Amino acid sequence: MxxxxxxxxxxxxxxxxxxxxxxxYRFSTLDEANSRGITGWVRNLPDGRVEAVFEGTEETVTEMIRWCDQGPPTSVVKDVFVEYQKPEGLQQFDIRR
Incomplete structure (x- = not known):
């Protein structure tokens, strides 16, 4: 919606x-996004990367991107690529399959 x-x-x-x-990573991202009031989604990609979309205030989205640099304790993050887009007005945060 x-x-x-x-x-x-x-x-x-x-x-x-x-x-x-x-x-x-996806479940931790869901928890972190929900705790910040961010909408969007997260999913695994076939090549082993994780893709996500975050919509919210500039402050909360920036915090979420910073969190992605670390991720959950069991992850090892190498790169976080960010592209800013026009918000779509997503209403919740989901894990996509």
């Missing part, structure tokens, strides 16, 4: 690489 975004919201499309699958 999508609606218009609040005027101060931003959207970040993020790709995280290294050891980020099989370590609870």
């Amino acid at each position: 999508q609606n218009s975004s609040p005027p101060n919201s931003i959207r970040a499309h993020v790709i995280v690489s290294r050891r980020v699958q099989g370590v609870g």
Whole structure:
């Protein structure tokens, strides 16, 4: 379900690489996003990376991107690629398959 975004919201499309699958990265991302009031989604990619979209205020999205640099304790993050896009007004945060 999508609606218009609040005027101060931003959207970040993020790709995280290294050891980020099989370590609870998606579920930890869900918890972190929900605790910050961020909407969007996260999913595993076939090549072993994790892809996510975060929508929220500039402050909360920036915090979420910073969190991605570390991830959960069992992950090993090498790179976090970020591309800013126009928000779609997503209403919740989901894990996509």
